Amino acid sequence: GAGVSQSPRYKVAKRGQDVALRCDPISGHVSLFWYQQALGQGPEFLTYFQNEAQLDKSGLPSDRFFAERPEGSVSTLKIQRTQQEDSAVYLCASGRVDYNEQFFGPGTRLTVL
Amino acid sequence: KQEVTQIPAALSVPEGENLVLNCSFTDSAIYNLQWFRQDPGKGLTSLLLIQSSQREQTSGRLNASLDKSSGRSTLYIAASQPGDSATYLCAVRDNYGQNFVFGPGTRLSVLP
Numbered sequence: 001g002a003g004v005s006q007s008p009r010y011k012v013a014k015r016g017q018d019v020a021l022r023c024d025p026i027s028g029h030v031s032l033f034w035y036q037q038a039l040g041q042g043p044e045f046l047t048y049f050q051n052e053a054q055l056d057k058s059g060l061p062s063d064r065f066f067a068e069r070p071e072g073s074v075s076t077l078k079i080q081r082t083q084q085e086d087s088a089v090y091l092c093a094s095g096r097v098d099y100n101e102q103f104f105g106p107g108t109r110l111t112v113l
Numbered sequence: 114k115q116e117v118t119q120i121p122a123a124l125s126v127p128e129g130e131n132l133v134l135n136c137s138f139t140d141s142a143i144y145n146l147q148w149f150r151q152d153p154g155k156g157l158t159s160l161l162l163i164q165s166s167q168r169e170q171t172s173g174r175l176n177a178s179l180d181k182s183s184g185r186s187t188l189y190i191a192a193s194q195p196g197d198s199a200t201y202l203c204a205v206r207d208n209y210g211q212n213f214v215f216g217p218g219t220r221l222s223v224l225p
Contacts, residue, residue, distance in 0.1 A: 004156075033212055042117070042202055042215030043157075056210060091156060100145060100164075102213065104157040 002026070004105035006092050012111045013082045021077045021108045025094030032075050033102060034067055035091040043091050049075060082112045115140045115207050119216035126193055127224050134188040134219045136203030141181050147213065148177050148188050149202040157202065161188070193223045 005024045013019050025032050030051055035043035036059075045059040051072035060067070064083075069075040079086055089109050093102040116139045126132055136146070145164045149157040161170045161177040163186070169178040176189040190197060200220045204213035 031211065035212075035215075040217075042204075042217045043213075044215070045212040048211050050211075056212065059212070093157075101147065101159060101162050103159065104149075106156040109154075 004092055004094050004103055006090075006105040006108050008108060009106065010109050010111075012113065014113055015082060015084060017082050017112075018078065018080045019082055019110065021079075021090050021110070023075045023077070023092030023094075023105060025073065025075070025092070026103055027073075029094035029096060029103075030072075031095040031102075032069060033093040033095075034075070034077050035093065036061075037089040037091055037107070039088075046077070046090075079110075082110075084112050086110060087112045115143075115205060115214045117203060117205055117214050117216035119201075119203055119219050121219060122217065123220040123222075125222040125224065128193060128195060130193050130223075131189070131191050132193055132221075134190070134201050134203075134221070136186040136188070136216055138184045138186075138205045138214075140207055141184050142208045143181060144206045144208050146177075146179055146186050146206075147204045148175075148186075149204060151200045151202060151218070153199075160201075190221075193221075195223045195225045197221060197223050 032049040034046040037043040048056040049069045064080045066078045089107040091107045092105045120135045148160040163179045174191040200218040202218045203216040
């Protein structure tokens, strides 16, 4: 079946622009996670949804970062007034209700100039 | 706060060698541990998932062990091949949250 998909795959933004990154999880997966991966490092947790409820947003680095999953399926990560330090790969993962295993999408590489 | 480290940071071996990648975590109260592979410019591919009650998992040429009390996991790759070249990431889910905490990865190069 189809895996986790993310769009766009690449995004270049000028400093100060707003961006929106989309994640389509595997159908039926209750859990959805967003991670940020800087170059040469492991992914770092941003936020977690169970269905449409955002249960943990402790990893969001600032109030410029906002995530939503209004119908419990597709999720959008929005970054307002982008800064150069926001440049990274943003990974989305989804999982079944038992949270045991996470399945990752290909990521969106964001470059802020 | 859980912290995950991986040694070595990079490794280069000739084809056919057996090798071991190491992962350490600071808090032994883990729910499970997962090893991933990441190819350049790609997402993460799950390799092996070990539950906290398990000691090891095997898949083909891969074997992962878990010693929860000492905060360690190892990924053993037998008879390495050039196609194994990638970054290998260890991730731990602890008992306090739902997300994984990742190590920085080991960048593996297998030379033909």
